[in-house]
Amino acid sequence: MHIRPKPWARPELESCGFFQAYPPDHRGQWQQLFKKKQPLHIELGCGKGTFISQLGSSHPDINFLAIDLIDAVLGLTKRNIETAYANAEQPLDNVQIMSWDIERIDSILAPADGVERIYINFCNPWPRRRYQKKRLTHNKQLLKYKNLLAKDGEIYFKTDNDALFADSLKYFEQTGFTIKTLIPDLHTLTYPGNIETEHEKMYVEQGLKIKFLIASW
Incomplete structure (x- = not known):
């Protein structure tokens, strides 16, 4: 953008x-x-x-x-x-x-801050393999978030990108998170409390499916 x-x-x-x-x-x-x-x-x-x-x-x-x-x-x-x-x-x-x-999030947040929830909405999918470690849901980032999250803390993740979503499911599994909620097409359901971002509105108008998950550890 x-x-x-x-x-x-x-x-x-x-x-x-x-x-x-x-x-x-x-x-x-x-x-x-x-x-x-x-x-x-x-x-x-x-x-x-x-x-x-x-x-x-x-x-x-x-x-x-x-x-x-x-x-x-x-x-x-x-x-x-x-x-x-x-x-x-x-x-x-x-x-x-x-x-x-955000790649240096552990330099501004500590376990003592007791973060209970992290929202990641429509982050850069970094489709080229050489750059995929920059993804906000990549293993190296998830391990940082895990260290910051309070026990039973959650990550809410939304994306329009199929490949990023599929890979992210693997990342969460590999880093010990549990997927509590998995919705492959958010706008075919009424999910309580969903707030549309500017990107989400644009993608929905284009007919793209919005993928959503909640992960915890």
Whole structure:
């Protein structure tokens, strides 16, 4: 996905109370940034924030971290979160956003943070074999998540890509996760609480099947 530069994004993020400019400073201490200590969920690759803005504003009883790499994207995330909370009339005190390379997630999160759920929505499928280790569901990443997740912690994964989904099922099995829910075509069922991302809406309009799973360990 090509994103045009947005010169306003970084200054706006720097002045935002829920943006963390250097996430490693909070490793093992993320709960201290929230008004209340409550379950911690994270979204990896939050994009423009369509998902996390709806999720966070409708679940004030959960704390959320949203991570993406590109400031131009996070600038839109920040604005979408603010809009969602204004419309929901909820205090914006349970979401933090940050720019970071997800491949190095273990440098910003620790087991002490007690992450209970990870969301991975429509990540880059990296179809070429030489790059598949970059997949957010690859074994090397899953082992990092497993170390961060609280016992019985969960990963929610959605994709439109058949090959990525099939390979991910193997990755989860190889790293000791249990598949609790497996839905090969999400939009033929009514799954409670599903929030469509901007990519999901686009893929559904194109007639693509959305694959969904919940894995735990």
